[in-house]
Amino acid sequence: SLCDVFVNDAFGTAHRAHCSNVGVTEYVDTAVVGYLMQKEIDFLGNAVNNPERPMVAILGGAKVADKLKVIDNLLEKCDTLIIGGGMAYTFLKAQGLEVGKSLVDDEKIDYCKEMMAKAEKLGKNLYLPIDTTVADGFPSVVAADAIPADKEGLDIGPATCEKFAEAVKTAKTVVWNGPMGVFENPILAKGTIAVAQALADTDATTIIGGGDSAAAVNQLGFADKMTHISTGGGASLEFLEGKDLPGVVAANDK
Numbered sequence: 001s002l003c004d005v006f007v008n009d010a011f012g013t014a015h016r017a018h019c020s021n022v023g024v025t026e027y028v029d030t031a032v033v034g035y036l037m038q039k040e041i042d043f044l045g046n047a048v049n050n051p052e053r054p055m056v057a058i059l060g061g062a063k064v065a066d067k068l069k070v071i072d073n074l075l076e077k078c079d080t081l082i083i084g085g086g087m088a089y090t091f092l093k094a095q096g097l098e099v100g101k102s103l104v105d106d107e108k109i110d111y112c113k114e115m116m117a118k119a120e121k122l123g124k125n126l127y128l129p130i131d132t133t134v135a136d137g138f139p140s141v142v143a144a145d146a147i148p149a150d151k152e153g154l155d156i157g158p159a160t161c162e163k164f165a166e167a168v169k170t171a172k173t174v175v176w177n178g179p180m181g182v183f184e185n186p187i188l189a190k191g192t193i194a195v196a197q198a199l200a201d202t203d204a205t206t207i208i209g210g211g212d213s214a215a216a217v218n219q220l221g222f223a224d225k226m227t228h229i230s231t232g233g234g235a236s237l238e239f240l241e242g243k244d245l246p247g248v249v250a251a252n253d254k
Contacts, residue, residue: 001027009034012210012232014247015239025250033251036231041248043228044239047207048077051173058164058195060085061178061212064108069241070177071115080125080171082164084156084180084191091116091128097145100134102153127167131157139187154188155181161194168198177209177240179216192216200225209236 006028008014008021014037017023025031033041047055057078059067064087075081083091089102094112119126129144134151141157142148156164168174176199180191199206200222208217208226211233217223230236238245 003028005030005032007032007034008247008251009036010247011037011040011230011235013235014040014232014245015235015237015243017246017250021247022250025252031251033248037248039228040230040232040236040239043205043207044209044230044236047173047175047205048073048240048242051077052205053173054079054171055173055175056080056082056167056171058082058084058168058174058176059178060087060176060180060192060195062086062103064090064105064112067178067237068108068111069243070237072118073242074175074240075115075118075122075124075126078124078175080127080167081119082127082167084129084160084164084195085178087178088129088132088156089153092144092147095128098147098149099153100147100149100151101136102132102134102147102151125167127163129153129156129160130163131159133157133181133188133190135188154185155183156191156194158190161191164195165198168195168202168204171202171204173205173207174199174202175207175209175240177211177213177237179212183212183216183219189216189220193220196220196222209240210234211236 055078057074086103089099132153133155183189183192208229210230
């Protein structure tokens, strides 16, 4: 009874079925998405389902558990998957390496092994850090297979920065979700800065998937160099998982 046309332009809540974005559509004649929502659907949708290749996906952040379905879905869609941030140490441990006091999701080690096997089977590049900045007090850089038992990995190292940047240079589409280390600390932001710089320097379509990655890109001053920075953290993650978002589905004028 409230209106004739309902326009939903809140991508950040599109992954949740609430009365304000989904329920209301049952009571109006015309429910549509707005320009911002359309832009998100176009960029994130194309990046995942119809990317210009080669496509490189970069995932970071703390936990493997947060990105289970994203890793699985993107492995099928991308040509190269790069994993940094805290989640990389669970993969390194799954390779049998010592990761010291680094963040590890022990319940997901078998999953990481499965994903590495899947990448090999599909013929996809799966890049993990080859060196890492560790700290227990003063930060130092060590090879990824030489993390001391009493240290914690907190950022990718300089050789990894170069390797990841090199992969970006050959890409036509890059999707990035999650920082490479504890970027809030300037000493441990080098990996995240290096990835942001690589994306800023490329002519490829660069899509930043909301949340911490968007915060990092904005904070580091690279925002104007990116093709698209998503306004939704959880929403962009679910989009990258290949899920239908309730707020988008509810619009009857797609």
